Amino acid sequence: MLATTTAPTPKGRRRADGAGRPHACGPSGRPAAWTVPWYAILALPVLFAAGMALCDTADGTFMARAYGWSFTDPMRKLAYNLTVTALSAVVALVVGTIVLAGLLRDQLDASTETLTFLDDIDLRGAGIAAVVLFGAIWSVAVLMRRSRRSRAHR
Numbered sequence: 747m748l749a750t751t752t753a754p755t756p757k758g759r760r761r762a763d764g765a766g767r768p769h770a771c772g773p774s775g776r777p778a779a780w781t782v783p784w785y786a787i788l789a790l791p792v793l794f795a796a797g798m799a800l801c802d803t804a805d806g807t808f809m810a811r812a813y814g815w816s817f818t819d820p821m822r823k824l825a826y827n828l829t830v831t832a833l834s835a836v837v838a839l840v841v842g843t844i845v846l847a848g849l850l851r852d853q854l855d856a857s858t859e860t861l862t863f864l865d866d867i868d869l870r871g872a873g874i875a876a877v878v879l880f881g882a883i884w885s886v887a888v889l890m891r892r893s894r895r896s897r898a899h900r
Contacts (some may be wrong), residue, residue: 812884815891829883835878844869 816826849866850856 815888826887829887833880833883837879841869841872844872861897 812826816823844864844867845863851861851865
C-alpha cells in the first residue's frame, strides 16, 4: 500500500513518500516466505490456473449454447450478431469516455463538473454493469424465444 506521508527532497520540496519505491508496489515476498510453507506458495499459481480454467470452461459453455441457439435461424443469427456488436460498441465507448475523462482531468488539470463526474465512476462497477446488461439482454431473448415457441404450439 502506498504511504501517505511526505518526505523532503534534496531541494527542500515535499513529495509523497513511497511514490517510486519498490516496497510501495505491494507486500514483499520475503516476510511471507518466513511464515508460509514453500508448498503453499507454489500452490498459488496452480490455484490461479484452476480458477482460469473454470472461468474459461463456463465461458465456453455459455458461448456454445448462445451460438447454437442463434445459428439455427438466419434472422436470429443476424439479430444476435447485431445486438452483441452494438452492445459491445456501447460498452467500449462508455469505458473509453470514462478513461479519457480521467486522463484529461489528470494531464490538463481540467476540473469541470462533467470530467469530475466521469472520473469518479468506478470501472469495476461499470464492468459489472456491462456483464449484467449482457446477461439481461440474453435472458430477455431467451424469454422471447420461449414465449414464441409456446404460442406456436398452441
